[in-house]
Amino acid sequence: MPRRRRRSRVSALEGGRGEEAPPEAAAVPSAPLTSPQQTEAAAAERILLRGIFKIGRGSCDVVLSERALRWRPILPERPAGDSKYDWLCKEEFIELKDIFSVKLKRRCSVKQQRSGTLLGITLFICLKKEQNKLKKSTLDLINLSEDHCDIWFRQFKKILAVLEYEGHALSLLKECELQGFDGVQRFFTGIQTLEPSVVSVGGDGSASEVAHALLLRAQKNAGMETDRILTPVRAQLPLGLIPAGSTNVLAHSLHGVPHVVTATLHIIMGQVQLVDVCTFSTTGKLLRFGFSAMFGFGGRTLALAEKYRWMSPNQRRDFAVVKALAKLKPEDCEISFLPFNSSDDVQERREQGSPKSDCNDQWQMIQGQFLNVSIMAIPCLCSVAPRGLAPNTRLNNGSMALIIARNTSRSEFIKHLKRYASVKNQFNFPFVETYTVEEVKIHPRNTSGYNPEEEDETASENGFPWNVDGDLMEVSSEVHIRLHPRLISLYGGSMEEV
Template identity: 75%
Template sequence: MPRRRRGGRVSALEGGREEEAPPAAGAVPSAQWASGRQPEAAAELILLRGIFEIGRDSCDVVLSERALRWQPIRPERLTGDSKYDFLHKEEFVELKDIFSVKLKRRYSIKQQGSGTLLGITLFICLKTEKNKLKDSTLDLINLSEDHCDIWFRQFKKILAGFSNRPKSLKILLNPQSHKKEATQVYYEKVEPLLKIAGIKTDVTITEYEGHALSLLKECELQGFDGVVCVGGDGSASEVAHALLLRAQKNAGLETDSILTPVGAQLPLGVIPAGSTNVLAHSLHGVSHVVTATLHIIMGHIQPVDVCTFSTIGKFLRFGFSAMFGFGGRALAVAENHRWMSPNQRMDFAIMKALAKLKPEECEISFLPFNSSQDLEERRAQGYPKSDCNDQWQMIQGQFLNVSIMAIPCQCSVAPRGLAPNTRLNNGSMALITARNTSRPEFIKHLKRYASIKNQFNFPFVDTYTVEEVKVCPKSNSSGHHPEEDHGPHETASGNCFPWNVDGDLMQVASEVHVRVHPRLINLYGRSMEEMNDSKVTCSCL
């Protein structure tokens, strides 16, 4: 239900009549606004005032610039009765939380044409527990056609004023995600809400890996306000990569070597329909289809940092996070056993990667994050920070796993995130290295992600906050043993090394250079990073 506030007395109006009611001199709002306006601020302009039945009460309803307020009409003889006042508190809903308005009608089998008018229905976006959003309705009952028409047109005018809300969306749906539930998720949970909001959609069901990439490179996007991906992390990463590649092409930049990429021109919505849904979880604080859909409908925009991955003289791809070593090998095993169910495949891949746990001899160079430098100035400089070679640091040795993450990477098995101290858009990445240790100790480290304890509190784990990273594996010291492999993905030929980039397998034979680019893409959502603001015990972060 909408929130309740205690309000002052509102006199009854004639039933079914609305009036243009300017505020009285010196009047103040009867409740503080969610945006923080204080009661002593100037009174808001009242747009309409009239009588509707809400619930079982006949209510005096006031539509102002920012909110719809109502209060049951009280008999004059009970005025001043404190108990009665408490039971009839003023209620309100803020206009920014309304995403659609419809005329409410009753239809009968024999009735032709429009049904009998009952009033107006408002569709509202409400916040619930654990960062979730839900849709709700509020019925304003009045049988007068003229009365409802005036209010309906005013609500439509107000909703049209929210220019940030999308009116047309390109939908890309991956029917193979997770348990092949993406199609059902979209048509049962997402599409009905988009229709209520009056958003036009153009749906493409992808048929093969890379279909979304090839489609977005060439298709006409001028008539769309945003692009929505329904699928898992791999699908979302592919669509983000495609939007950013298209932006470089439109800007006339060579994609073979991208040093200072331009931002994506359309925002991206991510509907979680995969197995881990790391991107959606990091963005919203929860992996919830209705929440993600309502963020899109409400036009909530969150800028997010993106990484570029390149090898010597060649750009590879855009992405949000990557794992090398154990994380890459586990994904390579999983890709080679796609005939298994998603949960079985991942469990099997982790167990097999742990059974073959061996370190990689690596040389890792990184540029520490300079938090005192203005990120906008750095972007405007037009050259990469790698030119400042005297700031680079290097570590080398044997590593079981290397993680490079520009987002927190929250998911069900890591509720605080694989990189819990990383933010979505502060221009930095988390570099997390796990040096060679025993298998039991490494397993303890992995299990710690599921708890609230500090998963980095191990002598073999080091964490750094960085802007750029270069990972150079020593191919002649690779821990791969071809005679132990059972599939083409588990170890690539030619001393290629498997990387896990946003859940996609990337095979690279040489050094990989990772740069973070601040706020390169806009995603539909609102940051839940304040959840991770608790102090950490790791002294290096």
């Protein structure tokens, strides 16, 4: 079967008139061949429909089952052992979860306003490209029979049906009343989800703000006191992230690549995964929800960048890094952490509402002068760190990465920073320590990050600067970071694929 891919037509999604029939040499999108194991699994599936359609250049025996659409070319019988013949007879398939829309394909002339000559059925599908990227494509099932196509079209519509009634999603969104949160960029109905969805189009600041708003709203709906939350409830609405900012760490970590089309297709396909979230609190009061944080160099760099917002994002970032390195100084603090126990059943602990911080005998403490402290619940992939700021962390493994850089010379610290952009291990330095933890407490020994006798643009009377998901947070006392497994649903591919 020819493998040349036919150009996808966006107009087909809009159902515009004047659509031409595909040329005779048009080929189908490259679909995976069926392995013997897949053939056995297919035989066990319940067949919904079976018929003959023209796919590409030839007629095919097409079978629609509960999980996939499969087709095999109809060829005249030949002797067994013909390798070319065996290859041509290979069965191909597309999983139903990769189909996001269907329409009747017609050839319409200028005089025909609503209908035209029926050509068959067009399926709109989502295919893998490369490096975690996705692409949209179409598959044409050509058959001129109105009755035959109508039966198949109705079956596909039944499979893709998502909402109970017109306006269902809108009524649910109105009940949420999330308009008060500035970070909510756009609402829309997920094509393959029964619930409404929230989409953030922007960078890390917008994404983090929307996630915080959704989680905060979930606590209020559950009747919880939002100032003091030990065991938060999961957010009801899934969140989609379309990267459109100067930094897209969260979207990059979620999809494996900062690709707008890939992010959009994950939302359209309704591919959702649960992601771990941290709570940041001080003196028992909740400050915010987040995914990652930096204290010390990372916080001071962001505080400097915020003072030069008249610059472009890239210039502001580079300028702040250079200036923070020029005035590099350690923070004197005490760090307590609860190591991650992989044998613990995090799901059971969450359901029972038993915070691990009750086990005081398991806490460990280190103290001294630290140039930077990072706490990350996600890998934090970005352009300056292709492998991630915390490459050993996953989105939902129930743990955080605690990365500590003790006081050292400026040149050695710069070497450590440069390693993030290379394939070498950025943690292979004597002054860098890494831990896998569930909770962290960072207690600065100074009473405040502000000293009027020092010329420091990052100093503030409000406290020490923290970089939480790219947002500046100033706290003058101890900060307690807890990990809450799988607290929010984000649109993205499976962890194994990413």
